[in-house]
């Protein structure tokens with residue numbers, strides 16, 4: 281973890297400088313302030329996929345996505361208590377990419393913590409990432425909430441250590457969305473044992489928020505929208521009254537409720553993946569509650585990308601998706617129905633129909 285603190289004067293100065301050139305998504309001014317002493321907010325940026333070309337050249341569009349998310353996060357009012365980065369900071373796990381990404385994240389005016397993504401990991405098995413950002417799984421307490429970060433993108437030892445002739449090939453095989461040479465993600469026994477011990481210290485009525493890169497549920501194995509030992513992790517979380525899982529990796533808005541656990545995916549700043557059903561023609565590949573967003577503009581390079589502002593209220597979260605040049609979305613836990621719901625589009629009649637192109 282890197283910690284960045286600057287004095288208030290410098291903060292205001294930077295804010296003014298960025299504000300002059302930036303168009304803020306409306307939701308930044310519409311957010312309601314916490315109404316009890318327990319409420320707080322944090323921000324979530326994910327899947328920047330910083331990609332090195334050669335020398336000092338990087339893919340410009342991915343850089344812009346992260347730079348903009350960092351700048352807008354710095355302008356938030358109320359200020360978030362901290363920022364999470366949800367994994368896949370790099371595209372192919374190189375030092376150049378991780379250094380360049382870390383440099384951009386260092387511009388955040390808040391403390392931030394990172395989640396490991398498969399694009400960060402499979403070149404050197406997380407070695408350089410850990411030098412920059414610290415442990416790959418950890419927990420901490422903040423204002424009465426128990427937070428946990430897992431490295432959920434591990435896989436079988438044989439695949440990781442024996443199958444590929446080089447580290448670079450291993451990285452490339454795991455980097456593809458639909459590559460049949462990939463291998464299912466998992467948390468693994470070692471971390472599950474750690475999690476069990478970690479949770480043993482936590483009271484059952486304490487809200488638990490878990491961050492992972494892959495979903496701790498099984499959505500679509502063909503694209504590794506998947507965690508092989510999801511049920512075993514869910515079982516460890518089952519005794520707790522309020523559990524939230526926030527995950528990256530899928531580059532799209534998804535949400536779901538399984539037993540006591542609310543699941544929310546975060547958007548990427550780099551690019552959107554399609555919804556599994558659009559390719560696989562199988563509705564069961566999307567979490568049951570998810571309302572897919574209309575994203576019909578392939579000529580706008582930031583379409584269907586974004587970052588998140590999260591309001592933590594009384595044990596549950598409201599996730600505000602900040603989409604560039606698009607209608608922002610809010611998915612919040614509804615205590616009446618006991619599940620996350622889209623504040624504007626959950627009802628069928630209110631959904632935006634897909635655009636037609638001629």
Ligand SMILES: [Fe+2]
Nearest residue numbers: 327368529531
């Ligand atoms: Fe990603």
Ligand SMILES: [Fe+2]
Nearest residue numbers: 368397398529
């Ligand atoms: Fe990923």
